[in-house]
Amino acid sequence: MTTYDKRQEVPEQEKWDLTDLYTSETDWQEDVDDVLAMASDLQSYDGNINDGASLFSFLKTQEELSYKLQHVFAYTMFLSDIDTRDSHAQQLKAKASQTAVKVSEATAFFMPFLLSLDETTLKQYLQEEEQLTYFEDKLWKSFRYKPYVLSKEKEELLSTLGESLSAPADTYNMLNNADIPFGNVTDEDGNAVQLTRGMYAKRIEDEDRDVREEAYRAYYKPYVVLNNTIATNLAAEVKTNATIAKLRGHDSALSQSLFDDNISTEVYDNLLSAAKDNIQPLHDYTAIRKEKLGVDELRQYDLNVPLVPDMKVNISYDDAYDTMLEALVPLGEEYTKVLREFRDKRYIDVRETAGKKSGAYNMGVYGVHPFVLLNHHDDLKSQFTLVHEMGHAMHSYFSNKHQPQITANYRIFVAEVASTVNEVLLIQHLLKETEDPKMRKYLLNHFIEQFKGTFFTQVMFADFEKQTHERAATEEPLDANSLNELYESLFRTYHGPTLVFDEEVKYGWSRIPHFYRAFYVYQYATGFVSAIDIATRILDGDEQTLNNYLQFLRSGSEDFPLELLKKTGVDLTTPEPIENAMKMFRETVEAFKRTEY
Known part of the structure; x- marks a missing residue:
């Protein structure tokens, strides 16, 4: 059965067991009270950190608070998501959010304090208190920001302008979600x-x-x-990013955005150029689409219709899970053993029910286990969603198991690697197992579309972001006409000469909310090509790659993302991983063209 009218009808085995977090609301409230007490304690350190012992005491209390706060918030989020109509759950979630705000306010002084220290003083504190060794790497990584910190007065001014500076993103969010x-x-x-x-x-x-x-x-x-209004709004966002980067002394808004992950602009530029150098297979696929649809002119509204009619295959949740376990055998016995236990231990909330949050996600809770939300239907799409989210969950599991709390969370830059490795292994397994040519063509089409959406479309968006910020930095016009022309030009470059353009194409930039989170989307593309490269070598039987990849899953954020990926054999400072992924894309397009049913 795929859907249920009431949550009570869902088998217990397919629902979360939230007692793993708290056995009662009373226990949850005790942690809320503890968090608030610790927040008050932390606030008392403002102006009173003057040696290694006091610095360690602050950081240790902050980590203990963070541990409890994550549990407090996760519990209410899960309660709310399983039924968004539950007013009591919403009240608890609001209380958790208010608690988080109070914690943020209580600790807001610390980063400005840390960056006000000189290097000699920080070294002295580290020498004074041996236990600070645990926090040393985090402290030095934070200290990297020191050259880009403004004077106390300027930092305070920027802080007071925070709400105003976020106005373009807030305005777009309201416009796009409430008023369109x-x-x-x-x-x-x-x-x-x-x-x-x-x-x-x-x-x-x-x-x-x-x-x-x-x-x-x-x-x-x-x-x-609303073209002119949205253009003015996005221009304000882009100009703000460029101005703040300049004020802080970064070379560009792009370099400022990449700084936290210690990534050079070379990686970003390499992604854009390598994608364009290998764009022909995407153009070929666009031409194939025109031929398969039998249209005189291929238009943008023809780009999403499946080229193979949907395969109405009934796949029960248990069958989907078992197929996933078979597909992931190349990742080794420990991986599949742990993954099998996730189902048995109720780490997954499986079924769609009235009021449940839509979509799917994984949240790893340190000290407990990953929690995966699905809205599973017994079909192929749900099977791919399952394997994707379980990739995230296994990444969370291994990182939390092998890392201390301080380095357990993996960074966004590498977040899509584990999920995509799983998807590649699944689709290759299904292609190998199926004898139905229609199913084979459907799977190839699915992989091509995933490639197109996760890689090429995101690179096109990244290209748009880079060029708009460069124009803002040189004070070139950023109005509706210039944004429309830029987006249309990029769309032509990426989709090729087969597509006949409607007037609406050039307005596509105005519907992308990610443009209000600058230089974020490129990470989808880098994560995707990294996963393709890793999965290909694992399927080729490369034991060293497998061992390195499993170590990557255990690594959390113990190193910067590029360094973690290099240990798996993926070096994104070179075009090689992208070219390897493009080779797979080209071969998949060719296989799709050859396959008939």
């Missing part, structure tokens, strides 16, 4: 109804081209009408 009025489409009874995002996602994949076109034009209508 989509156009009308025709329902099954011939009536005009206003399009919703959920409707659009289904209609843009409809086999009826008229349905797709109508949905496409209705979806883009508000972005066309």
Whole structure:
């Protein structure tokens, strides 16, 4: 059974056991009280850290607080997500958020204090207190920011402007999620109804081209009408990023964004250039799409419809899980043994029920275990979602098991590696096992579309971000016309000459919320190609790569992301990993073209 009317109908084995976190709300409240008491204690250190002992005492208390706060927040998030209509759960979540704000306020003084120290003083503190060795690496990594810290007065000024500086992102979020009025489409009874995002996602994949076109034009209508407003808003965001980077002494907004992960702009530029150098297979696929759809002119609203009719295959959750375990055998006995236990120990909330949060995610809770939320349907799409989220969960499990709390959380830059390695292993396993040519073609099409969305589309977005910030830095115009022209030019570059452009294409940039989180999306692409490179070598039987990859899963954030990946054999300062991924993409496109049913 795929869906249930009530959560009570779902088998216990397919629901989270939240007693692993707290056995009662009373226990949860005790931790809330402890966190608030520790926050008050931490605030008393403001102005009173003057030697190694007091520095260690502050950091140790802060880590203990962080441990409890994560549990406090996770518990309420999980309660709320299993039924978003539960008002009591929402109240607990709000209380957890308020607690987190108080903690943030209590500890806000510390980073400015740390960066006000000179290097000699910090070294002295480390020599005075032997137990500070545990925090030493974190302290020095934080200390890297010192050259980019402004005077006390300027930092205070920027802090007071924080809400104003976030206004473009906040404005776009409200506009895009609350106020956007989509156009009308025709329902099954011939009536005009206003399009919703959920409707659009289904209609843009409809086999009826008229349905797709109508949905496409209705979806883009508000972005066309509001073009100047959204352009002015994005320009403000981009100019703010460029200005703050300049004020702090960074070479660019890009270098400022990459600084935290210790990544050079060379990696970003290498990604863009390598993608463009290997763009031909994507152009070939676009041409294949036109041929398969049998259209005189391929339009943007033709790019999402599946080229192979959906395979209506019924795959139970247990069968999907067992297939995943078979597909991941190349990762070794320990990996599959632990993964098998996740199902038995109720680490996964499986089924869609009324009020449950949509989508899927993994959250690793240090000191407990990963919690995975699914909305599982017994189909192929859910099977791929399962294997993706369990990749995240296993990364969390191994990092939390082998790392101290301070380095257990892996960074966003490497977050998609483990999930994508799992997906590659699954699809290769399914391709190897299937004897049905239609299923084979469907799987190849699925992988191509994943490649296109996770790599090429994200690189195109990254290219757009880089060029808009460069224009802001040199005070070139960033108005509706210039943004439209830039986006349309990039869309042509990445999609090739087969596509015939509608007027709406150039407005595509205005619907991307990630542009208000500068230089974030490129990490999807780097994580994807890293995973392709690693998975390919594991499937080729490279034992050294397997051992290195398993160590990578255990490493959390004990080193910077590029260094962790280098230990797996992936060096993103060179074009080689991207070219290896492009080779797989090219071969997949060719296999798709050859396969007939």
